Amino acid sequence: MDAIILQVLNGLDKGSAYALIALGLTLIFGTLGVVNFAHGALFMIGAFCSVTLQRILNLSFETVDPTKTDFLGNPLKVKTPYVESWFGPEMGSTIIDWSVPLAILFAIPIMILIGFVMERGLIKHFYKRPHADQILVTFGLAIVLQEVIKYFYGANPIQTPAPEALTGVAQLTSTIVYPIWRIVYFCFAVAIIGAVFAFLQFTTFGMVVRAGMADRETVGLLGIDIDKRFTLMFGLAAAVAGLAGVMYGPINAPNYHMGMDFLVLSFVVVVVGGMGSLPGAVAAGFLLGILESFASMKEVITLVPGINQIIIYLVAIVILLTRPRGLMGRKGVME
Amino acid sequence: MFGLDKKDSTLLLIVALLTMLAPFILNPFPTESGLAQFNAGYPDLMQRFVIFGIFAIGFNILFGLTGYLSFGHAAFLGVGSYSAVWMFKLLSMNIVPAILLSVVIAGLFALVIGFVSLRRTGIYFSILTLAFAQMSFALAYSVLTPLTNGETGLQLTLDDPRILGASATADGSIPVTNLFGLEMRAATDMVVGPWSFTFSVGYYVCAVVMLISFYLAIRIFRSPFGMMLRAIKSNQQRLNYTGLNPKPYTLAAFVISGMYAGLAGGLMAAMDPLAGAERMQWTASGEVVLMTILGGAGTLIGPVLGAGAIKYMENIFSKINDNVLHGWFAFLPDGIEDFVVFVIHPFVGKGWHLTLGIIFMLVVTFLPGGLVEGGQRIARLFNRKKADDPKSASTEPAE
Amino acid sequence: MGILEVKDVGKRFGGLKALSDVNLSVKENTCHAIIGPNGAGKSTLLNCLVGKLIPDTGSVMFQGQSVLGRSPHEINQMGISRVFQTPEIFGDLTVFENMMIPLFAKRDGAYRLHAIESVMNEKSLIEEAEKMLEEVNMLDKRHMHSASMSRGDKRRLEMAMCLVQSPKLLLLDEPTAGMARADTNNTIDLLKQIKEERDITIAIIEHDMHVVFSLADRITVLAQGTPLVEDAPENIKGHPKVQEAYLGEAH
Numbered sequence: 001m002d003a004i005i006l007q008v009l010n011g012l013d014k015g016s017a018y019a020l021i022a023l024g025l026t027l028i029f030g031t032l033g034v035v036n037f038a039h040g041a042l043f044m045i046g047a048f049c050s051v052t053l054q055r056i057l058n059l060s061f062e063t064v065d066p067t068k069t070d071f072l073g074n075p076l077k078v079k080t081p082y083v084e085s086w087f088g089p090e091m092g093s094t095i096i097d098w099s100v101p102l103a104i105l106f107a108i109p110i111m112i113l114i115g116f117v118m119e120r121g122l123i124k125h126f127y128k129r130p131h132a133d134q135i136l137v138t139f140g141l142a143i144v145l146q147e148v149i150k151y152f153y154g155a156n157p158i159q160t161p162a163p164e165a166l167t168g169v170a171q172l173t174s175t176i177v178y179p180i181w182r183i184v185y186f187c188f189a190v191a192i193i194g195a196v197f198a199f200l201q202f203t204t205f206g207m208v209v210r211a212g213m214a215d216r217e218t219v220g221l222l223g224i225d226i227d228k229r230f231t232l233m234f235g236l237a238a239a240v241a242g243l244a245g246v247m248y249g250p251i252n253a254p255n256y257h258m259g260m261d262f263l264v265l266s267f268v269v270v271v272v273g274g275m276g277s278l279p280g281a282v283a284a285g286f287l288l289g290i291l292e293s294f295a296s297m298k299e300v301i302t303l304v305p306g307i308n309q310i311i312i313y314l315v316a317i318v319i320l321l322t323r324p325r326g327l328m329g330r331k332g333v334m335e
Numbered sequence: 336m337f338g339l340d341k342k343d344s345t346l347l348l349i350v351a352l353l354t355m356l357a358p359f360i361l362n363p364f365p366t367e368s369g370l371a372q373f374n375a376g377y378p379d380l381m382q383r384f385v386i387f388g389i390f391a392i393g394f395n396i397l398f399g400l401t402g403y404l405s406f407g408h409a410a411f412l413g414v415g416s417y418s419a420v421w422m423f424k425l426l427s428m429n430i431v432p433a434i435l436l437s438v439v440i441a442g443l444f445a446l447v448i449g450f451v452s453l454r455r456t457g458i459y460f461s462i463l464t465l466a467f468a469q470m471s472f473a474l475a476y477s478v479l480t481p482l483t484n485g486e487t488g489l490q491l492t493l494d495d496p497r498i499l500g501a502s503a504t505a506d507g508s509i510p511v512t513n514l515f516g517l518e519m520r521a522a523t524d525m526v527v528g529p530w531s532f533t534f535s536v537g538y539y540v541c542a543v544v545m546l547i548s549f550y551l552a553i554r555i556f557r558s559p560f561g562m563m564l565r566a567i568k569s570n571q572q573r574l575n576y577t578g579l580n581p582k583p584y585t586l587a588a589f590v591i592s593g594m595y596a597g598l599a600g601g602l603m604a605a606m607d608p609l610a611g612a613e614r615m616q617w618t619a620s621g622e623v624v625l626m627t628i629l630g631g632a633g634t635l636i637g638p639v640l641g642a643g644a645i646k647y648m649e650n651i652f653s654k655i656n657d658n659v660l661h662g663w664f665a666f667l668p669d670g671i672e673d674f675v676v677f678v679i680h681p682f683v684g685k686g687w688h689l690t691l692g693i694i695f696m697l698v699v700t701f702l703p704g705g706l707v708e709g710g711q712r713i714a715r716l717f718n719r720k721k722a723d724d725p726k727s728a729s730t731e732p733a734e
Numbered sequence: 735m736g737i738l739e740v741k742d743v744g745k746r747f748g749g750l751k752a753l754s755d756v757n758l759s760v761k762e763n764t765c766h767a768i769i770g771p772n773g774a775g776k777s778t779l780l781n782c783l784v785g786k787l788i789p790d791t792g793s794v795m796f797q798g799q800s801v802l803g804r805s806p807h808e809i810n811q812m813g814i815s816r817v818f819q820t821p822e823i824f825g826d827l828t829v830f831e832n833m834m835i836p837l838f839a840k841r842d843g844a845y846r847l848h849a850i851e852s853v854m855n856e857k858s859l860i861e862e863a864e865k866m867l868e869e870v871n872m873l874d875k876r877h878m879h880s881a882s883m884s885r886g887d888k889r890r891l892e893m894a895m896c897l898v899q900s901p902k903l904l905l906l907d908e909p910t911a912g913m914a915r916a917d918t919n920n921t922i923d924l925l926k927q928i929k930e931e932r933d934i935t936i937a938i939i940e941h942d943m944h945v946v947f948s949l950a951d952r953i954t955v956l957a958q959g960t961p962l963v964e965d966a967p968e969n970i971k972g973h974p975k976v977q978e979a980y981l982g983e984a985h
Binding site for chain 2: 130141142144271
Binding site for chain 2: 899
C-alpha cells in the first residue's frame with residue numbers, strides 16, 4: 001500500500017508539469033487552432049526567469065573589510081549583495097533565499113509580454129496556414145529561443161535552489177517521507193489549474209473564449225472581437241507554461257534544452273487527453289506522470305524491462321489507435 | 336536519357352557533374368590561405384553531404400509528395416546503421432551485404448510503423464511516428480543493449496566472428512570496410528600549385544549511391560505513383576470517390592522513404608563502422624525535416640540542397656570564431672570592428688543553430704517552397720527584366 | 735428492375751430519424767431526381783449510396799450487387815461516380831493531371847504500384863484524357879493549376895473526371911448550388927448533352943426546380959426521411975402532397 005501511495009506521489013510532480021504545459025498547449029490550440037511547438041521553450045524561459053532573478057538579487061558590490069585579512073595577509077574583500085545593503089543583512093538574505101517563489105511575480109509580466117509578442121509578431125500570420133506549417137515555424141522558433149538562452153546562460157544546468165524552509169522532506173505517515181518542494185509544486189500546479197478553469201468558467205471574458213473555442217464563426221458573427229481575446233489567451237497560456245517552469249527549477253536544474261524534452265512528452269499528453277479538451281489535458285498529464293512513476297518501480301522493471309522508458313509513448317499509441325479523439329476529445333477537432 | 340525527359344535529364348546531369356567534381360568545387364581556397372578552413376572538400380564532410388542528401392530525398396518522397404509529416408524518420412536511419420554494423424561483425428567487411436541488409440531491415444521496420452501510424456492523419460500521424468521513434472530510441476538505450484550496445488554504441492571488436500573474412504588483420508587491428516577489396520578509407524591527394532584536393536573511395540561510393548537514389552526519386556516523381564501521392568496530399572476525399580484506395584499508396588511511400596533512410600544509415604556505417612542510439616533521437620528526425628523544408632519540400636533538388644546547406648553550416652559555419660571575424664573586419668576602424676564582431680558573434684561559431692533557426696523560420700514564413708522557390712523567384716526576376724514578356728512568365732506550370 | 739434498387743432503407747443519428755422506409759428504383763439510362771425540403775434526408779440518402787454511411791436497415795443494390803459495407807473506392811470501381819456540391823478536384827494538380835488520375839483508377843483498379851514508368855508514356859490514356867477535355871471545352875486549360883480556375887470550370891472539370899471513367903451511374907449532389915444563372919444553364923446543357931450521348935444513368939439531388947424539371951425523367955419527393963411521391967415531372971408539379979411538403983417548410 002505504502003509503495004503504491006509513494007509511486008502516486010512521485011508521479012505528481014512530473015504529472016503537474018505535464019498537466020500545466022499541456023493545459024497551455026490546449027488553450028492555444030483550442031482558441032487559436034495553432035499547434036505550438038515552441039510551447040516547451042516557454043516553459044524553459046519561465047525556468048530561466050527564476051535563474052535571472054536569482055542573478056539579479058545576487059548582484060553585489062565589493063568592500064574591503066579592514067579588520068580582517070585573508071590567508072595571504074591582504075585586506076579581505078567582502079561581496080555584499082545590494083539587496084542586503086538596502087534591506088539589511090537578514091531581510092536581504094531571506095529575499096535571496098526565496099528567489100524562486102519571488103520569480104513568480106517577476107515571470108508573469110515577462111511571460112505575458114513574450115506571449116503577446118509571439119502571437120502578434122509571428123503566430124497570427126499562420127492562422128490560415130496548414131497545421132504542418134504551424135508546427136514547422138514554431139519548431140524553428142523553439143530552436144531560436146533555445147539558442148538565445150544558451151548564448152546568455154551557457155549550456156550547463158544552473159542550480160536554482162528552493163527556499164531553505166521548503167527544502168528537506170516531510171514525514172507524511174510513519175513510513176512515507178516526501179520532499180517538501182514537490183508538495184509545494186503540486187499545490188502550486190493545482191492552484192494555477194484551478195485559477196485558469198475558474199477564469200474560463202466564471203468571467204464573461206472566459207465565457208466568450210469558451211464559446212469561441214466551440215464555434216469561432218458564430219461568436220465572430222455576434223460582433224465580438226474574438227481575436228483580441230485570443231491574443232490575451234496566448235499571453236495567458238505563455239504565463240501558465242512559464243510559471244510551470246519557474247517553480248520546476250528546484251526539482252531539476254534548468255538547462256536550455258529542458259523545453260524540448262518536456263515538449264515532446266506534453267504533446268503526447270495533449271493527444272492522449274484529446275486535442276482541444278482542457279480537462280482532458282490536465283487529467284492525462286497527471287495520469288501519465290503517475291503511470292510513468294509506477295513503471296519505474298523495481299518490481300515492474302524486472303517484470304517488463306525498459307517499460308519505464310517507453311510507457312508514455314506506448315499509452316499514446318494504444319489510445320490513438322483505439323480512441324482517435326483521445327480520452328476526452330471532442331468530435332470534429334483535427335479530423 | 337534513361338527514360339527521363341529533357342529537363343529532368345539536364346537536372347540529373349548537373350547533379351552528377353557537381354557530385355563528381357565536388358572535391359574540386361568544395362575546395363576553392365588554397366591550403367595555406369586563411370580561408371582554407373572554409374574548404375568543405377574533405378572526405379568525411381563530403382560523405383555526410385551525400386548521405387544526408389539520400390536521407391532527405393527519401394523523406395521528401397513521403398512529406399513532399401503526400402504531405403504526411405513524419406517526426407520519427409531517424410529511427411529508420413538508426414536501424415539501418417545497426418543492421419550494417421551487425422553485418423560487418425558477423426558476415427563480411429564488404430559493404431554490399433551490409434547496405435542491402437540495412438535497406439531491407441529499415442523497410443520492414445517502416446512497414447510495421449507505417450501500417451500503424453498511417454491509420455491516423457495530420458498531427459496525430461506526426462505524434463504517432465514521434466512516439467514510435469522515441470520508443471525505439473529509449474529501447475536501444477536500455478533493453479536492447481545486447482543488440483545495440485547501449486550508450487557506448489555498437490562497434491567492431493577484435494573478436495568479431497566474421498564468417499567471410501578474418502576477425503583481425505595480420506597486424507592485429509580491426510579490418511576496414513571495403514567494396515570487393517576497395518577500401519572505403521583509401522584516398523589519393525592531388526596537389527595543384529597551392530591547392531590540394533582529396534579523392535576518397537568512400538565519397539565516390541556514397542556519391543554514386545546518391546545519384547542512383549536521386550535518379551530513382553525522379554522516376555518516382557514522374558510516375559503514376561508519384562502523381563497519386565500528390566493527389567493524396569491535394570484531396571483524399573476525391574481520390575476515394577475516384578475509385579482509389581489511398582492507404583496502400585501512402586504506406587508504399589512511407590516504406591520507400593524508410594528504405595532511403597535505412598540506405599543512408601547503412602552508408603554511414605559503411606564509412607565509419609559504428610552505430611549509436613542518438614542517431615534515432617527525435618532531434619535527428621527534426622534535422623531531416625529542416626533539410627527538406629529549407630531546400631524545398633516537394634521539389635526534386637530541394638532536399639539535396641537543404642542537406643548540403645545544413646551540413647555545411649554545421650561543420651564549416653560553426654568554425655567561424657572571433658579571431659576569424661576580426662580578421663575579416665580588420666579594415667574597419669577599431670571601435671566599429673569590435674562592434675561588428677560583437678553583433679555577428681552570436682550567430683556564428685557555436686551559435687550556428689541560432690542562424691539555422693532564424694533562416695528556417697524565415698523560409699517557412701516567406702518562402703514555403705524553400706531555397707528552390709527562392710531560386711525560381713530570382714530567375715523569374717531576371718527573365719522578366721530580360722524578356723519583358725509577362726505572358727510566358729506567368730503561365731509556366733510550377734515544377 | 736432498376737439499375738439501382740433501394741429497399742426499406744432506414745438510418746438514425748442518435749434519437750434522430752434521418753431516413754425511414756426509403757424505397758427507390760432508378761431505371762437504367764434515365765435521369766432520376768430526388769427533391770425535398772431542407773433536412774429531408776437527401777444528403778444522408780446519397781451518402782448511403784456511396785459508402786460514406788451505412789444504413790441501419792434495408793438494402794442498396796447496384797446492378798444486382800449490394801453496395802452496403804463497401805468503401806467509397808470500391809463502390810466507384812463498381813461503376814458509380816459522384817459529383818459533389820462544392821467541386822472536389824485535386825487543386826494542387828494541373829487540369830491534365832486531374833484527368834489522368836481517374837483514368838489510372840479505371841485501368842489499374844484501386845491500387846497498383848507504378849513507381850518507375852513515366853506518366854508521359856501512357857499514350858492511350860493521355861489521348862483519352864485530351865478527348866474528354868475537348869468534349870468539355872477545357873483542352874486549352876490543360877496545363878492550368880486547377881485550384882486557380884473559376885467555380886464553373888472546376889465543376890466542369892469534376893464532371894469530366896467522373897465521365898472519363900464511363901460510369902454506369904452518375905450521382906450529382908446539388909451540382910448548381912451557389913452558381914450564377916449562366917453557369918447553371920451551362921451545367922444543364924452539359925448534363926443534357928451527356929444524357930443524350932452516353933449510356934448513363936443519372937441520379938440527381940437538387941434544390942433548384944428549374945434544373946430538376948429541365949433534366950429529370952422521374953422525380954422522387956423526399957420529406958422527413960421518407961419518400962412522399964414518385965412520379966413523372968409533369969405529375970409532380972401540381973401534386974398536393976408536394977406543395978404541402980414545401981409549404982410546410984416555409985412556416
